[in-house]
Amino acid sequence: MDDERQATFGTDGSLETDRPPEAAGEDDFGEEKDPDETDGGFSRYVVSSLLQKAVRRSDEEVAAWAAWELARSGFGWNLWERLNLYVVEDLRAGQDVATQVARYEELATERWEADEWRGRLCAVHAALACARAQSSREAANADEYFGAVADHRAEARERGEEPSHDFPVGDLEPEGRFDAVFDGHTGEGSRRGRGTEFFKTHGARVGPEGESDLSARWQRLAMVLSSTEFDEADIERALEPTDADDPWAGPES
Template sequence: MADDESRQATFGAGGELSERDPDADGANDFGEPKEADETDGGFNRYAVSSLLQKAVRRSDEEVAAWAAWELARSGFAWNLWDRLHLYVVEDLRAGQEVALLVERYEELATERWEPAEWRGRICAVHAALACARATSSRESPNADEFFRNAAEARAEAHERGEEPSIDFPVGEFEPGGEYDVAFDKHTGEGSRLGRGGEFFKTHGARVGPEGEDDQSARWQRLNMALHEVDFSEEQIEHAIDPVDSDEKWEEPSFEDERGSDDP
């Protein structure tokens, strides 16, 4: 756990390479020669990059905009864009469309224009503002850390011949268990159980809890009517019914259900 966290969070010695745009000014705002990792304003670029991430995480638009601008104008645009791409997966809620915006802003700033000139800088500001305005969340790194910790605890318990105190969300993942529906014709276990097209269409292709829209439900109903399996009306209705929001993996069995393969 510590190794992964240090790789993502450590800057400076032993971290990322010190590299400034060769065309960047060699003096800071005070006319003094800049150090290898110094910005035009006289700040350490690792600290500014860290501030940018914290500003995005805390939705502080002004600070995020300044930090991005400072890195871009100082010849560290490559550092800025590299970090922003990390932030959209590390510090924002999944599904935020800003991830695509950041890529587009980078393309404009680095391929169409020069990163440190005014158009490149306003692209940096735009990207930082978009990130800061998006919904912040640490869900992905929190999930990664939990899954890694659970894997370690699980392995240690296995070595001791004990049940783990912390386990993966699926627990005992096997046919007949809570996630039985996963073992359909696309898996070896499901194939051995004779679960073919009938099982998959009735149970494995369901969505929810919002369910299918009317057009998709109509297509599924027609597909099942045209299928080589003679589906019952009960099976067809179940296939297009929304998954229960409280019991997402609960599946009934049908008396006439049998194994079959799609053509």
């Protein structure tokens, strides 16, 4: 946040915070706005909260209005900060909306002004993109759950007990379920002499769909031509897809 947003002065000389010059002035009714008041006479904190809840509930119209209200009122910086947060807090991972919001923000703040009509269009577009995306708090839920488990594990250790809840990887030891991760890229794997052969036949396997025909052909030929000696069984193990129900199980071939 720049200095203008950190410290500006109201008409009575009092210090205002988080209020850029473009957010000052009169509201729609011709009255002087309070430091955190939008042009429509609403609290920007309430409108921002409304925007987030509208995105979660996939309410396109309310999300579009809330974004427009913040943008036109000079709180574009607040709008874009929040929209980028909603992308990771309230939407399912792997959607294109993250890059869309970033592009709309770039247009609204670098090419145009956030509170002019083109900036407002960007705000509405971004809010609609978020509201139309699949809602999920999976990342926030994961963060909260993993953090709670971390605390629980530490408390159980202090009491000398086994935790009733643990991380999904357990103790993450060699020879266990996740043995494939201990290849030559790890200290333990290096000590065990797990080189290219182990990596190809265990660590580099993909799934559950497996490699495409073209990729499989390339891998087969690369292993045939490799300075490391691979037999046909090794190649088949390397190309065998991981199991959909147990992705960490070893190759069956």
